[in-house]
Structure formats: C-alpha cells, structure tokens
C-alpha cells in the first residue's frame with residue numbers, strides 16, 4: 001500500500017497534493033498496490049480524493065490537531081504508519097510536506113528523499129530528484145523497508161484516475177504529548193485577500209530595476225488589469241520595498257502561473273528556480289544580455305518605467321473599446 005499525506009490548511013487542500021497523488025498512483029498501479037491517504041485534522045474534504053483513485057482515507061483526529069503543528073503531524077503520521085504498515089509514504093514537496101515528512105523520517109529512523117521528479121519502483125527504487133532549488137538533478141537510490149519521499153512541486157502534472165473511487169474514511173486517534181505540540185500555529189495574519197501569489201494565473205514581478213516601493217504602483221495596476229498579483233525578487237524584500245510574502249524564488253514562493261512578467265529582474269538562478277515552471281515568461285529589462293531576457297519566451301528591452309505604463313494604457317484602451 002502507498003499512503004499519501006494530504007497537505008492542507010484547515011481543510012483547504014494544497015493544489016499540488018494532487019501532483020503527489022498522481023505520481024503515487026502511477027507507482028501503485030505498477031506494483032499492484034492500493035493507494036490510500038492520510039488526512040490530519042478535523043476539517044476534511046475526502047470527496048476531493050475520489051477522483052484520484054484513493055480507496056481509503058485515514059482521518060487522524062486529536063484535540064491538539066485543530067491547526068498545523070509540524071512535530072505533531074509527523075508523530076501522528078508515524079503512529080498511523082506503525083498501525084497500518086504502508087510500503088511507501090509520499091507527500092508533495094511543499095514547505096509543509098517536506099517538513100512533516102522530515103519529521104516522519106526522523107521519528108521512524110528511515111531515510112527520506114525530498115523533491116523527487118521521477119521514480120522507478122524496482123528494488124532499490126531509482127529516483128531522480130531536484131536539489132539546490134531546482135538547479136541540479138540528482139539520480140539516487142532508495143533502499144529501505146519503508147519508502148518515504150516527497151514529490152517536487154510542479155514536476156508532475158496532476159491527472160485524475162481513469163475510474164474514480166469512493167474512499168472509506170477510517171478514523172485514527174494518535175497519542176500526542178505536550179512536547180509534540182510545542183510548535184503550532186497560534187495566530188494568523190491575512191496578507192492578501194482573493195488570489196494568492198502561489199495560485200495567481202498571472203504574476204507581475206518586480207526587481208531592483210523598479211527602483212523604489214512607489215515604482216510598484218504601475219506593476220500593481222498592470223497585475224490588476226490582467227487578473228494577477230505582484231511578486232518580487234529578493235533584492236526588493238531585502239530593501240524593504242515589499243513584504244517577504246511577495247518574494248518569488250528559492251527562498252520565497254515557487255510559482256507556475258500562465259504568464260510571468262519579470263520587470264527589472266536579472267534572472268539569478270535563485271529567482272529563476274522559483275518561476276521557471278511558468279507557462280509563458282515575459283521579461284522587461286534595459287539589459288538585452290540579462291539572463292531573464294535571454295531565457296524568456298518574449299522580451300521587451302527597455303526602461304520599465306516607460307514600458308509598463310505603455311502596456312497599462314494599451315490594456316485600458318482595449319478594455320474601454322477606445
């Protein structure tokens with residue numbers, strides 16, 4: 001049996017979890033294993049897993065699991081694994097997925113492979129995985145009685161199963177101590193409303209070339225017209241021009257929108273790995289040799305303080321039928 005940890009935030013599934021389910025289902029089909037899921041916390045949406053061929057959902061409930069707690073999730077998952085004995089445990093390689101699975105590995109003493117892209121499940125399992133924020137691919141082998149791994153976000157396209165299932169929901173109560181719950185979400189501050197950086201279909205991102213916090217007003221306007229959000233590079237967050245929650249890249253958010261517009265961003269590898277999965281990349285930059293310009297699908301070589309307002313004006317005139 002393969003057990004997939006469903007990563008979610010108070011009942012809202014991380015979209016990329018379905019990518020992990022797709023990879024796990026491929027392995028389960030190859031090996032003739034069943035595909036089951038672990039859901040930790042009260043608010044559950046088991047029906048959304050049916051389309052992915054999950055035959056059972058283990059609903060892990062405990063008073064201390066009303067919100068995210070990495071050690072407690074890891075401990076609870078380890079106890080579930082002990083109880084039901086899966087051959088493999090898989091999660092998506094999101095911040096949350098990697099964190100919980102690292103706890104699971106530490107608690108069970110089993111090796112954990114992070115950010116797998118391809119898995120050949122012949123003993124030992126051959127795995128190609130992403131390292132260094134996506135700039136390096138490593139071929140590795142996983143030789144362990146229980147296979148624990150995460151799937152790199154956006155490395156696998158999420159596809160539903162050929163025939164949907166109607167999963168049984170089975171309750172499981174873990175035994176958690178106070179120390180398991182020492183790290184826990186206790187407060188939340190809403191940074192943005194509506195679409196988020198991680199899910200927006202369009203991201204208009206600004207770098208050092210934007211020049212100042214005020215320079216982002218034009219990018220905000222462009223993003224608004226395109227139904228998108230604003231992102232930025234690390235230079236921008238380091239300068240305090242935008243909050244860290246807007247940062248795209250290795251140490252920020254990994255995005256894969258339909259359109260990514262990079263304004264005044266050079267395309268350093270640490271930024272590139274955070275947006276290279278975008279379907280169409282457009283660069284606006286004064287430097288025709290900038291890495292972002294040479295790698296982009298389309299580029300405008302010019303000063304963004306002129307180019308962005310021109311695009312805004314054109315979009316408005318098309319919208320208004322002028």
Ligand SMILES: Cc1cc2nc3c(=O)[nH]c(=O)nc-3n(C[C@H](O)[C@H](O)[C@H](O)COP(=O)(O)OP(=O)(O)OC[C@H]3O[C@@H](n4cnc5c(N)ncnc54)[C@H](O)[C@@H]3O)c2cc1C
Pocket residue numbers: 206207208209210232233234235236247248249250251252263264265266267268269270271274284285286287290302303304305
């Ligand atoms: C461990 C580590 C992790 C990191 N993580 C991240 C990360 O998550 N995200 C990230 O972004 N970076 C990250 N970085 C930093 C990264 O290496 C780069 O320093 C950063 O991405 C550069 O930001 P930038 O492109 O805005 O600035 P620059 O590299 O300075 O580029 C500015 C660009 O703007 C152009 N420009 C200037 N003026 C204009 C204008 N008027 N109009 C148009 N174009 C103009 C220039 O030609 C240039 O290409 C990380 C670095 C390290 C070491």
